[in-house]
Amino acid sequence: MENKKQLFETSLRKTNKKEKIFINQSKLFNWLDEASSKPDIKQFKEEIWKLKDAVEKEDTGIILSQPNGVEIKLDIFKKDLLQMLESNTLERGKYYAKRMKKQFSEVKTSKVNDINLRRWKDYEDIYTDSLWVIKQRSKEGSHLGWYWGNFIPQIPYQLIRRYTKKGELVVDPFVGSGTTLIECQRLGRHGLGVDLNIETVEKAQKQLELEGNGFQVKNKIVVGDSINFDFEKSINEMGFKAIDLLIMHPPYHDIISFSEDNRDLSNAETTEKFFEMFGKVVDKTIPLLKKGRYLGVVIGDKYSQGEWIPLGFYCMQEIMNRGLLLKSIVVKNFEETKGKRNQKALWRYRALAGGFYIFKHEYILIFRKS
Numbered sequence: 260m261e262n263k264k265q266l267f268e269t270s271l272r273k274t275n276k277k278e279k280i281f282i283n284q285s286k287l288f289n290w291l292d293e294a295s296s297k298p299d300i301k302q303f304k305e306e307i308w309k310l311k312d313a314v315e316k317e318d319t320g321i322i323l324s325q326p327n328g329v330e331i332k333l334d335i336f337k338k339d340l341l342q343m344l345e346s347n348t349l350e351r352g353k354y355y356a357k358r359m360k361k362q363f364s365e366v367k368t369s370k371v372n373d374i375n376l377r378r379w380k381d382y383e384d385i386y387t388d389s390l391w392v393i394k395q396r397s398k399e400g401s402h403l404g405w406y407w408g409n410f411i412p413q414i415p416y417q418l419i420r421r422y423t424k425k426g427e428l429v430v431d432p433f434v435g436s437g438t439t440l441i442e443c444q445r446l447g448r449h450g451l452g453v454d455l456n457i458e459t460v461e462k463a464q465k466q467l468e469l470e471g472n473g474f475q476v477k478n479k480i481v482v483g484d485s486i487n488f489d490f491e492k493s494i495n496e497m498g499f500k501a502i503d504l505l506i507m508h509p510p511y512h513d514i515i516s517f518s519e520d521n522r523d524l525s526n527a528e529t530t531e532k533f534f535e536m537f538g539k540v541v542d543k544t545i546p547l548l549k550k551g552r553y554l555g556v557v558i559g560d561k562y563s564q565g566e567w568i569p570l571g572f573y574c575m576q577e578i579m580n581r582g583l584l585l586k587s588i589v590v591k592n593f594e595e596t597k598g599k600r601n602q603k604a605l606w607r608y609r610a611l612a613g614g615f616y617i618f619k620h621e622y623i624l625i626f627r628k629s
C-alpha cells in the first residue's frame with residue numbers, strides 16, 4: 260500500500276497543473292456511493308483506488324472525451340482522492356467522498372463575484388495575498404503595453420474576477436490605453452472608461468475592437484475630464500443605473516506628465532491640489548457605486564526635494580474620509596520605469612548617498628462601500 264501511495268504521489272507531482280479533464284458526473288457519484296457503502300475502510304480505499312486508476316487511464320466509463328462532463332483540474336482531483344486514500348477511518352473517507360459530491364453538485368457564490376466557493380481550490384489564478392509579485396505582464400489579449408504609465412492587465416483581471424459577476428458594470432475614470440476595458444471584454448463584463456487624452460482614447464478604442472467581443476458586452480471609452488464628467492448620464496445611456504466596480508489608476512501626481520491640459524491630475528500645481536482633484540473624481544463616481552461593492556485604486560508614491568511623498572496613503576485617506584471601508588492594502592512590485600532602466604547604477608548611488616530606498620512597489624487599495 261505504501262509503495263502504491265508513493266507511486267501515486269510521484270504521478271501527482273508529474274501532473275501538469277493546467278491539465279483539465281471532463282468527468283462523467285453521474286458515474287463519479289455512483290463510484291463514490293459504491294465506496295461509501297462498503298463495510299470497512301480497506302474496501303472503501305480499494306474502490307477509490309479503482310476510481311483513481313480509471314481516471315489515470317482515461318477510462319471512457321468515467322472520463323468524457325468531449326467537454327460534455329464537468330471540467331476539473333486533474334491535479335486537484337487527484338489530491339482529493341489522495342486525501343480519501345489517507346483516511347484512517349471509514350467515517351473520514353465517507354466525509355471526503357460526500358464533500359467531493361458537493362463540489363460537483365452545488366454552486367455557492369458570494370454576492371460580488373462568480374467564484375464557486377464549493378470548488379475554491381480550482382481558482383489557483385486568483386490572488387488572496389496582500390503581496391503581489393508579478394514578474395511579467397500578461398501576454399494574453401490585445402493589450403499592447405504601449406502607453407507609458409499603463410498598468411499590467413493582471414491588475415484589472417484580479418479585481419474584475421474578485422469583485423464582479425459576469426454581465427456587471429465596471430467604470431474606470433482614468434482609463435488610459437484601455438487595459439481595464441480590454442479585460443472587461445475578455446471576462447464578459449460591461450465597461451465605461453473615461454480619459455482626458457484624445458489620442459490615447461482613439462488608440463484604446465482600436466485595441467478594444469481588435470479584442471473581439473465574444474460575450475457581447477457593452478463597452479464605451481470616452482474623452483472627458485473625470486472631475487466634471489457626467490458618469491450617471493453615460494451609464495444610463497448604456498442601460499445601467501449604478502456601478503458594480505470602480506477601478507482608478509490616476510497619475511502618480513507629476514511623475515509622468517500625460518498632457519498639457521490643466522485639468523489633467525498630472526499637472527496639478529501642488530500635491531494638495533492633486534489630492535483635491537482626485538477627491539473630486541471620487542465624489543463624482545462613489546455615489547453611483549452600489550452599496551456593498553468595491554473600489555480599487557492603483558497608485559504609487561513619489562519623491563520631491565529629498566522627501567518621500569506617500570501619495571498612496573493620502574489618497575487612501577481621501578477615500579476613507581468619504582466613508583468607504585478599507586478592505587486591503589495590496590503591495591505590488593514594479594520593475595524600473597523605462598526612464599530609470601538605464602540608470603540603475605546611478606539610482607543605487609543616489610539611494611546610498613541620500614539615505615532613501617528606490618521605489619520598487621506600488622499599491623492597490625481596496626475599499627468597499629457600505
Ligand SMILES: C[S@@+](CC[C@H](N)C(=O)[O-])C[C@H]1O[C@@H](n2cnc3c(N)ncnc32)[C@H](O)[C@@H]1O
Nearest residue numbers: 409410433435436438454455484485508523524
Ligand atoms: C496612470 S494613467 C492610467 C493608465 C491606464 N490604467 C492604462 O492601463 O493605460 C492615468 C490616466 O489618467 C488620465 N487623466 C489625468 N487627469 C484626468 C482627468 N481629469 N480626467 C480623465 N482622465 C485623466 C491621463 O490622461 C492618463 O491616461
